[in-house]
Amino acid sequence: MFALVDCNNFYVSCERAFQPRLEGQPVVVLSNNDGCIVSRSAEAKALGIKMGEPLFQVRSLVEQHGVQALSSNYALYGDMSGRVMGYLASVAPELEIYSIDEAFLSLHGMERWHGRLDDYARRIRREVKRRTHIPTCIGLAPTKTLAKLANRVAKKDPALGGVLLLDSPERRQWALEQVPVEDVWGVGRQYATKLYSLGISTAAGLARCSEAMARRHLGGVVGARLVRELQGYPCHHLAPSEDGSLARQSIACTRTFGRPLSQFEDVLAAVAAFASRAAEKLRRQESAASVLTVFLSQNRFGTTPPPHTRSAQVTLPVATSDTTELVRFARSLLGRIWQPGSVYVKAGVILDGFESGEQKQLSLFAPDGSERTARLMQKLDALNARFGGNSVQVAAAIGAVGRQPGVWKGQQRRRSPAFTTNWNELWEIKA
DNA sequence: TCTGGGGTCCTAGGACCC
């Protein structure tokens, strides 16, 4: 039996955990540059504010109803996520951290120790709330896809008290009939449109599909597995994370600038900073990358024909996690795609092609100096961990001498304090 | 005026080989 634990309105709930005045209020959390809505409280949803909607399009609604709009504070959310996941890791033998606010648990055979699994889930839910102030819903079912579906039903139906267990054919059928097909895990816009045109509008309808039909219309083997999972035959297993961290196969750092940029030095400073961040993440998971991509985008709104994203990629002679080296390659790739006179709104750096364990052995014989570099990078990470953010950077990330630094950075006018992660912004308890 | 930032997996098709 799988359990999916999903935090409700996670970013908003994190903010509320430290700002009780937000309780009961319509609240939204905004994306980078305060651009789009990425998390909504129930009250904000009730006002008709949609997920992913640009703030400026709902400005009047926000003002009219006094919606609290907060800039995102990822240091806070990451820290809160760690607390929730840390507790969940203690309630089941295996945990797969699926995203910042969701985890799959394997509860196989746990009835023996904990009695009815839905009762056990209710206790977990209560305890997460008590420890972190984060509300959750829990779906329990024989497959991951059904656990997602159970979770979704539990979330929509208050009578269920946040927990739904699908342990009989009747319960399962009942739940499948509740859920529109577009809300099934793995069915996006394209597939939903296709399914509706085939007369399939609910999860129950999709579960009745033949394998041939699923293969034909839903991306081959992906669709076949999806239908099997809805029928109760597990095709996806748990990918447990040993220490709570996830080893990624690619690492990206991309941002929309605070304002459009046309000076090479300004964009270079951004790209160098992105490469540095990506290298940091890379070292944290003890990987080394052999493929580096840099891209630049122009404004994609209100222009015809749609403007391009230019990108360039290089395969490195030797996989590395050395910031200075990655920044050097990133700079040269940027030079390749840079077009003087163009105006750019966004850039990004992507690391790929991580080396495997055996390949890493070879680096023992890497050119002289690699060990020195490794020690330097350790010190760099330690300093930045201790003094915060970007205390120590490579020069290119700061920008040319005499230029204003970080002009690519956006504004976060509505950010809450970093209650848990910054000494200067600790939560104050007034006596 | 203002429009996010990460990730995953799979497939098709081309290059290349025998």
Next chain:
DNA sequence: TCTGGGGTCCTAGGACCC
């Protein structure tokens, strides 16, 4: 003009996820 039948590896792009 006719011009096999495999196999592998790689990449670009599409679809999905939160």
